[in-house]
Amino acid sequence: MSPAIELIAINKSFGAVHANRDVNLSVARGTIHGIVGENGAGKSTLMSILYGFYEADSGEIRVNGKPIAIRSPDDAIQAGIGMVHQHFMLVEPLSVVENVMLGAEGGAMLRVGEAKVRAELARLAKDYGLEIDVDATVGDLSVGLQQRVEILKALYRGADILILDEPTAVLTPPEADALFGLLRSLKEQGKTVILITHKLREIMAITDRVSVMRRGEMVATVETANTSPPELAELMVGRRVLLRVEKAEKTPGAPLLEVDNLSVVDGRGVLRVASASFTIRAGEIVGIAGVAGNGQSELLEAIAGMRQPVLGSIRLEGKAIHSSEHNPHRMRQLGLLHVPEDRLRTGLVPAFPAFESAILGFSHEPHLGRGPILDHDRLVADLAQKMEQYDVRPPAPRLKSSKFSGGNQQKIVLAREIERNPKVLLVGQPTRGVDIGAIEFIHRRLIALRDAGVAILLVSVELDEIMNLSDRILTMCGGKITGERKASQTNEQELGLLMAGVVDEAA
Amino acid sequence: MSAPLDLPRWADTVLVPAISVVAAFLVAGLVVLAIGENPLTATRWLLQGSLGTGEGLGFTLFYMTDFIFVGLAVAVAYHAGLFNIGGEGQATLAGLGIALVLNNLTFLPGFLLIPLGILGAAAFGALWAAIPGYLQAKRGSHIVITTIMFNWLASVLIVYLLVNVLREPQSMNPETRAFPEQSYIPFMHDVFAAVGIEIPNSQLNLTLVLALAAAYFVWLLIYRSRLGYAIRVVGSNPSAAVYAGISPARIIIIAMVISGALAGGLAVNELMGYQHRLLLEFTSGYGFVGIAVALMGRAHPVGIILASLLFGILYQGGAELAFEQPAITRDMVVVIGGIIILFAGALDGLFRRLVAHLFARQKLARA
Numbered sequence: 001m002s003p004a005i006e007l008i009a010i011n012k013s014f015g016a017v018h019a020n021r022d023v024n025l026s027v028a029r030g031t032i033h034g035i036v037g038e039n040g041a042g043k044s045t046l047m048s049i050l051y052g053f054y055e056a057d058s059g060e061i062r063v064n065g066k067p068i069a070i071r072s073p074d075d076a077i078q079a080g081i082g083m084v085h086q087h088f089m090l091v092e093p094l095s096v097v098e099n100v101m102l103g104a105e106g107g108a109m110l111r112v113g114e115a116k117v118r119a120e121l122a123r124l125a126k127d128y129g130l131e132i133d134v135d136a137t138v139g140d141l142s143v144g145l146q147q148r149v150e151i152l153k154a155l156y157r158g159a160d161i162l163i164l165d166e167p168t169a170v171l172t173p174p175e176a177d178a179l180f181g182l183l184r185s186l187k188e189q190g191k192t193v194i195l196i197t198h199k200l201r202e203i204m205a206i207t208d209r210v211s212v213m214r215r216g217e218m219v220a221t222v223e224t225a226n227t228s229p230p231e232l233a234e235l236m237v238g239r240r241v242l243l244r245v246e247k248a249e250k251t252p253g254a255p256l257l258e259v260d261n262l263s264v265v266d267g268r269g270v271l272r273v274a275s276a277s278f279t280i281r282a283g284e285i286v287g288i289a290g291v292a293g294n295g296q297s298e299l300l301e302a303i304a305g306m307r308q309p310v311l312g313s314i315r316l317e318g319k320a321i322h323s324s325e326h327n328p329h330r331m332r333q334l335g336l337l338h339v340p341e342d343r344l345r346t347g348l349v350p351a352f353p354a355f356e357s358a359i360l361g362f363s364h365e366p367h368l369g370r371g372p373i374l375d376h377d378r379l380v381a382d383l384a385q386k387m388e389q390y391d392v393r394p395p396a397p398r399l400k401s402s403k404f405s406g407g408n409q410q411k412i413v414l415a416r417e418i419e420r421n422p423k424v425l426l427v428g429q430p431t432r433g434v435d436i437g438a439i440e441f442i443h444r445r446l447i448a449l450r451d452a453g454v455a456i457l458l459v460s461v462e463l464d465e466i467m468n469l470s471d472r473i474l475t476m477c478g479g480k481i482t483g484e485r486k487a488s489q490t491n492e493q494e495l496g497l498l499m500a501g502v503v504d505e506a507a
Numbered sequence: 508m509s510a511p512l513d514l515p516r517w518a519d520t521v522l523v524p525a526i527s528v529v530a531a532f533l534v535a536g537l538v539v540l541a542i543g544e545n546p547l548t549a550t551r552w553l554l555q556g557s558l559g560t561g562e563g564l565g566f567t568l569f570y571m572t573d574f575i576f577v578g579l580a581v582a583v584a585y586h587a588g589l590f591n592i593g594g595e596g597q598a599t600l601a602g603l604g605i606a607l608v609l610n611n612l613t614f615l616p617g618f619l620l621i622p623l624g625i626l627g628a629a630a631f632g633a634l635w636a637a638i639p640g641y642l643q644a645k646r647g648s649h650i651v652i653t654t655i656m657f658n659w660l661a662s663v664l665i666v667y668l669l670v671n672v673l674r675e676p677q678s679m680n681p682e683t684r685a686f687p688e689q690s691y692i693p694f695m696h697d698v699f700a701a702v703g704i705e706i707p708n709s710q711l712n713l714t715l716v717l718a719l720a721a722a723y724f725v726w727l728l729i730y731r732s733r734l735g736y737a738i739r740v741v742g743s744n745p746s747a748a749v750y751a752g753i754s755p756a757r758i759i760i761i762a763m764v765i766s767g768a769l770a771g772g773l774a775v776n777e778l779m780g781y782q783h784r785l786l787l788e789f790t791s792g793y794g795f796v797g798i799a800v801a802l803m804g805r806a807h808p809v810g811i812i813l814a815s816l817l818f819g820i821l822y823q824g825g826a827e828l829a830f831e832q833p834a835i836t837r838d839m840v841v842v843i844g845g846i847i848i849l850f851a852g853a854l855d856g857l858f859r860r861l862v863a864h865l866f867a868r869q870k871l872a873r874a
Binding site: 015304305306327328329330332338340342345346347348349350351352356359360361363364369372373374376 | 727731732733734736737739740743744746747749750751752867
């Protein structure tokens with residue numbers, strides 16, 4: 001039987017960047033095939049070529065053994081390829097039926113097409129267990145169900161081969177489990193699934209075979225049963241990496257940050273954080289686990305002084321912070337520093353040279369210049385030194401901030417905050433979009449800070465990261481803190497339930 | 508992933524604008540051809556009239572002085588992410604400031620009166636820009652809309668004041684009496700004559716030096732100072748500004764104040780340097796030329812000086828051209844100016860993309 005998909009010697013360049021170099025890939029029919037690689041390894045480019053967003057400079061695509069030309073997503077759909085994007089392509093105010101129909105209405109009048117869609121959705125629900133209220137407004141559905149609509153769209157268009165790009169990034173663990181169940185039943189029905197992810201745990205859990213990409217090249221394809229996460233990580237990075245940083249038990253010291261009954265309302269008047277209370281002590285990492293968009297971001301911003309809470313108060317080193325001094329400037333002076341969640345939108349200024357981004361939030365410090373004028377030579381020299389300490393590549397302080405890779409940008413931000421000796425450090429998504437090698441480095445730094453007596457509040461959507469680094473874990477759902485656990489005494493299943501809003505009987 | 512838009516600095520700052528200007532002149536040449544005139548002769552008159560004679564050069568530099576001020580004004584606001592369309596109104600009010608200072612403090616000697624007049628211009632221009640700035644910062648009223656409205660308010664206000672309040676009773680003209688003579692900013696030909704060098708008479712005066720100093724000040728402010736840093740953070744990444752503890756509202760108001768004060772330089776050049784009285788419509792629409800100048804100069808003081816020179820040539824040479832070749836009317840010259848603005852401003856991105864593409868291809872060929 002010929003493979004469902006064969007890519008032969010695919011090449012693609014963007015300007016001087018060789019994004020795909022002689023890539024070969026063969027995906028057997030009726031299997032789940034994982035593709036892993038670091039950011040910028042060329043996974044997305046390869047899939048975009050397969051789905052017709054880009055055309056390869058050279059190479060051949062075969063579907064079910066037949067060479068075909070895919071010049072647009074239409075061609076891909078014709079060939080039975082469907083794609084579920086990381087960011088959904090849905091029209092939120094429309095119903096599920098209308099979204100599925102979109103682009104395949106079948107004529108000027110909707111009634112005929114709609115009847116067909118309803119019949120087909122009912123069949124899909126029966127065959128694959130893809131149940132959904134077809135008249136619900138898409139905007140009202142949970143993220144997991146919206147993803148299901150995307151999958152239905154692809155299947156409705158006759159997809160035999162389904163590409164999923166980082167499908168679990170926005171899901172709770174229970175939702176991810178449900179998705180995996182669905183993918184398995186698709187496979188049993190003879191569909192082929194290509195899963196792009198950077199979570200090795202998922203690869204191990206669900207795929208039959210896995211291909212690893214590194215710097216635009218396909219470096220290995222292995223049977224999942226014959227490999228292990230450390231081996232895959234080594235293939236991705238090209239050297240041995242530690243997936244879990246060791247940390248010693250430590251008794252935390254005095255409370256440094258006390259948050260009491262904090263409530264935050266966003267610009268549209270929606271309650272984002274509801275009466276959050278917790279304490280972080282010196283030498284302790286407290287992690288906040290939660291699916292993205294459940295109030296963690298607003299909580300961080302409120303503590304940092306970027307948003308005024310509507311209720312509640314915080315204490316720093318036992319001293320109450322008056323609302324008049326609860327602003328980012330003052331909080332920095334008091335030793336509360338902040339590595340923000342979104343580097344590019346908040347943590348640095350992409351258009352600035354790195355040495356200017358490296359003083360964001362501190363441009364008023366007297367030693368950075370003379371009077372009103374900043375001393376650029378000094379800023380450059382300072383950053384050059386930090387770049388060496390933090391192994392930032394390339395070590396070029398005058399290079400535009402946006403030219404560094406995600407991991408190196410994060411190191412620049414971390415260096416800026418850590419080198420100013422925080423008492424309390426707020427850290428949001430420290431390794432989002434950061435490659436595995438840099439993750440190890442960043443984790444070590446955070447542990448070292450904790451061992452030096454800093455109180456750290458860690459927000460991350462990566463449950464592994466929260467579990468590896470934290471001493472204590474709080475879970476958030478819908479703006480509420482739904483539970484608190486010692487990291488050593490909990491597990492993923494329990495946290496997953498708390499993150500999904502199952503209220504903790506102990507709370 | 509789009510094609511990378513990376514250019515060497517020299518290509519970004521020199522090559523691309525040069526291509527824009529050449530392209531603009533080619534298209535303008537076609538327009539001249541279309542009305543049956545010879546574009547080469549027209550170009551010759553244009554350059555001859557603006558650079559070919561000492562007198563012409565003087566006028567060119569006089570216009571350039573105007574454009575540097577308004578270009579800098581637009582640029583400072585631009586760095587804060589604001590589009591200040593109100594240079595006209597701010598310069599008009601600056602003219603009122605000058606008149607009030609100079610005609611009320613006639614007893615002061617020149618070395619006091621001139622700086623005070625300049626300060627008056629800056630203060631009134633700043634005030635007129637601060638109000639839209641405040642409305643943008645605190646009320647969210649869009650700065651483009653408010654500054655345009657403030658242009659109209661300024662023009663109506665000045666008509667009212669000149670007709671009803673400031674006009675000399677015996678005069679029929681809506682203008683103030685002449686400023687005291689010690690307040691005149693010296694003409695360049697007088698300055699040169701004082702050191703024994705003969706240059707042709709023109710409107711060019713020492714305000715040009717002030718304009719160049721202002722350009723240096725703006726460079727220092729924007730690229731080297733802590734305040735300029737904050738302005739650029741607000742302009743290019745407002746959420747990073749909030750994170751950094753920089754108040755965007757405060758910076759918006761400050762940037763508009765500086766912008767308005769710079770626009771006041773236009774009034775200094777026109778009134779204290781040349782007209783020596785406040786009169787109607789002395790701004791002649793130059794406030795709007797500032798937008799084109801800042802766009803073309805990439806909001807950088809050096810670029811603004813060069814773009815101002817170009818527009819100075821265009822204004823002075825254009826006047827000569829209209830005089831020498833009557834078929835090419837004053838309106839035609841405005842059309843040519845418009846074409847340049849179109850190419851330097853709106854179509855700038857087109858050439859930038861094209862040049863970037865060529866560079867990327869060349870790099871690839873070498874690799």
